[in-house]
């Protein structure tokens with residue numbers, strides 16, 4: 001079998017799908033994207049095609065190493081996201097060629113169903129409480145929300161109180177009937193993270209995510225010393241070689257590699273295995289589309305330490321396109337009481353609605369995140 005063609009489709013709300021064709025008619029789909037830089041990743045994917053066209057798509061390990069090591073410069077958000085989407089499509093082809101789901105190729109199921117959680121938006125407590133109520137009707141009991149809006153390097157007591165009050169009201173409204181993680185989103189500086197973690201501790205969040213930015217990872221063990229709240233991070237780390245340093249330093253209890261950013265299934269299975277050796281849980285990051293979600297699930301279903309899967313099916317967080325809009329076999333993605341079953345079809349298990357993808361790609365907007373500023377006019381982390 002030989003790879004014949006790579007085609008990319010940028011689609012709403014902010015995603016990109018990749019179709020890899022072969023001379024035997026088997027087609028694989030991947031999702032190579034960095035939110036806000038889709039065109040840059042698209043260029044990288046097409047630059048990699050020189051290493052792929054004419055090659056056997058089943059030699060995933062070799063093609064991965066060629067893409068990673070063959071170009072001298074390596075790593076980072078753009079290149080590792082391009083490799084990630086290509087890698088997913090190669091696994092899809094291999095599974096389809098052999099007639100089995102990808103998790104069978106990775107050693108088989110380690111669990112029968114995977115626990116998922118839902119993002120809940122809104123900056124006011126009332127909006128969040130309302131959002132949780134609606135999602136509970138759909139069977140969810142685990143959620144994640146932002147911890148703060150713009151947050152200064154040294155912030156006022158009023159801002160700290162507002163962030164804590166918001167979480168207190170949510171715990172008050174639902175008691176122990178729900179669990180939630182709080183995403184600091186890299187908006188909080190190390191000293192303020194220390195203060196917030198202490199004040200949030202009584203509300204027992206499942207975890208605090210990105211308590212500080214990944215580039216300040218040296219603070220993770222120090223922050224962990226000061227709190228009983230489990231700390232999570234990983235959506236802005238792109239390879240084993242970055243995760244290695246975090247595992248060695250300690251402090252992070254849950255790693256959240258993104259299957260579309262950290263080198264794909266090939267790399268994230270290895271990151272998951274490294275995490276298990278350090279007694280660190282796995283909760284893959286996934287605010288993306290159906291191929292990214294399916295890739296996460298294949299890793300979750302073969303990783304003993306996978307505890308939670310992020311997903312955004314039907315929450316209207318993604319404006320202009322929903323996760324299942326581009327999927328024909330929607331029934332396979334059914335979430336019951338917060339759990340999803342292994343995708344049963346060969347390969348990644350996603351039947352892509354190609355006509356819909358082509359139509360949606362015709363007028364795809366260039367999504368970028370908002371640019372926030374502090375009251376003094378300086379740039380704030382989003």
Ligand SMILES: [Mg+2]
Nearest residue numbers: 183185209235
């Ligand atoms: Mg996050």
